[in-house]
Amino acid sequence: MLWRRVGWTLFVVLLIAGGIGLYGAWRVLWRPNVEPSPFGPAYLYIRTGGTYQDVLDSLERHELLLEPATFAWLAEHKGYPAQVRPGRYLLESNLGNAALLEKLMQGQQDTxxxxxxxxxxxxxxxxxxxxxxxxxxxxxxxxxxxxxxxxxxxxxxxxxxxxxxxxxxxxxxxxxxxxxxxxxxxxxxxxxWSAERQRRADSLRLSPTQVHVLASIVQRETAKPEDKPVIAGVYLNRLRRGMRLQADPTLLWAIGNFGVKRVLNKDKLVDSPYNTYKQKGLPPGPITSANRQSLDAVLKPAQHDYLFFCARAGGSGYSDFAASYAEHKKNARKYQRWLDSLKIKR
Incomplete structure (x- = not known):
């Protein structure tokens, strides 16, 4: 009958229209809209004070979205232009516009x-x-x-x-x-600076700042973890005896040249509070930022009678230690002869 045909036609039209509407909604709201990148995660950077237009420009310039137009349409309808929040946002490839806007509007940054x-x-x-x-x-x-x-x-x-x-x-x-x-x-x-580290500093009669300063010297002296506590022990022994540290790294800081391999006598004459060949005690500040390993080497120094050390000949990065100046001179001469063999004058 005619009314049945009209009914079926209307039903099909409504079904098609509904499908188109659902597809449109899916496409605008939930369809993944982030451009997959073969170079790793994609990020959107929004600077402090950035505007909605800045966001759109960045998305377009870096080609971060598959369909920028659907994002812009939904953003305006959700009021995002008035709610732009700065930050660094990770754009996962499965993000649709709705999820992306929720992330941006709530300021859900990636650290x-x-x-x-x-x-x-x-x-x-x-x-x-x-x-x-x-x-x-x-x-x-x-x-x-x-x-x-x-x-x-x-x-x-x-x-x-x-x-x-x-x-x-x-x-x-x-x-x-x-x-x-x-x-x-x-x-x-x-x-x-936990209570335990503070207790160790107190036992050495050093303030946390002084520990940092001494650790900075130890760090410049060696990269070898085994030698750090031993070198820290040498400097602590010298401080207890009222001896000058005579630390070459502080001297290099004073002359402004950390690339020197051979310290000369004229270097030791520089007038500086960092010249520990002339000044007693620790220098006024650190000569580098000390890492945890160097700091803990000072807080847990090796116990020994050494008062001297110098770089070991051969370029291994290790040091030779001595309790007497006579023994130290022997070690130093070995190192100087090695430098001579390499024709290193400075």
Missing amino acids: VEFVLDAFKYKPQLARQMQRQLEADSTQLRRLLNQQATLQRQYRVDTTTVLTLFIPGRYRFVWNTSAQQFLDSMAAHHRRF
């Missing part, structure tokens, strides 16, 4: 594994930070030179502030500011 390498100078630290985070290196350098603030908030000064930064791996959100970076590293520093 950054921040690798802090050993450094000797403040600008080197600032450059490391800016390479890995949004934070402004100029602002960090300014903070590291605010004497009154450093003393009040962190109990360090512009010379010892580098003791707050212990090389290693940390987690940060990408849009961390310079102030937040400094605060976080200071918090990690406080956690490192």
